[in-house]
Amino acid sequence: MATDKHTFVICAYKESVYLEECIKSLKKQKMQSNIIMITSTPNKYIDNLCKNYNIELKVNDGEGGIVQDWNFGYNQAKTPYVTIAHQDDIYFPDYSIRAVKMLEQSKKPLIYFSDYCEVRNGKKVISNQLLKIKRILLFPLRAKALQNSRFVRRRSLSLGSGICCPAVTYAKNNLPNPVFQVRYRSDEDWEAWERISKLKGAFLYDPTIQMGHRIHEESETSIILGDNARNKEDYEMFCKFWPKCIAKILAKLYSKSENSNKMS
Structure with a gap:
């Protein structure tokens, strides 16, 4: 049963108007998984939704924050x-069944991740x-024979993070704990993929669209892009793959490509 294998951990923060839509999408999965919710900002709104569903x-x-909440939820x-x-996002009905199937078929899975669409207005x-x-960056990982190649996935990550964080399912038994480093604010997911990419095992890429990532003005991605907090971390990430002179150029180009995450 999927409930023995897979858990959705919803990370809730304050009173998101999109939280219930996220819950409904998980309840409508064709193969039911465990669902738990974690928060560092408890309130009646979150309490009532948990009771209703x-x-x-x-x-x-403990210490609050996005990365801290992710690590806390992961361990629950x-x-x-x-x-x-993520509380603002939605998952399409086949997500869990496809994730578990691909993970179970792999000898040593590290992460499963699907393609995604954006949800705007x-x-x-x-x-x-x-x-x-992002689809171009991930294209080589469509081939099952290359999903175990550390070289291929590191080349993919060396030009940016094509992997959408909420589209990822983690194979806990094969991964380090904690998965995310608290010192990162915007590239915490990319940094995690970079560390995981060094491990022996498979990056299981599902090129079908199995979830929707919501873009709106109050999302953390939009806030981070708005205050330019990402540029320094982007440069640091590119330095993990390239000489500093090349990393500086790539960071500038990368920041321009991310402008599509802004609402305007």
């Missing part, structure tokens, strides 16, 4: 596979400049 709520009483899941679901955006670039 019969979801266990766990409160992070007792199944071998866990997906950290309530509408699905299947293709734009940023999505096209």
Whole structure:
């Protein structure tokens, strides 16, 4: 049963108007998984949604923050596979069944991740400049024979992060803990993929669109892009793959490509 294998961990923050839509998308999965919710900002809104949908709520009483909440939620899941679901995003009905199937078929899976679309003003955006670039970066990983290649996935990551964080399911038994480094604010996911890419095992890329990542003005991605907090971390990430002179050029180009994450 999927409930023995897979858990969705919803990371809830304050009172997101999109949280219930995220919950409904997980409840509509063709193969049911465990669903738990974690928060470091407990309130009646979150409590009521958990009661209405019969979801266990766990409160992070320790240090708060996005990365801290992700690591806390990751450790609350007792199944071998866990997906950290962002409260604003939605998952399409086949997500869990495809994730578990691919993970179970792999000898040593590290992460599963699907393609995704954006959700803007309530509408699905299947293709734009940023999505096209990310699909190009991930194209070599369509081949099963290359999913175990450390060289191939590091070459993919060396030009930017094509992997959408909420589209990822983690094979906990094969990964280090914690997965995310607290010192990163914007590239915490890219930094995690870079470390995981060095391990022996498979990056299981599913090129079908299995979730929707919402872009809106109050999303953390939009806020970070707005205050330019990402540029320094982008440069640091590129330095993990390239000489500093090349990393500086790539960081500038990368920041321009990310402008499509802004609403205006």
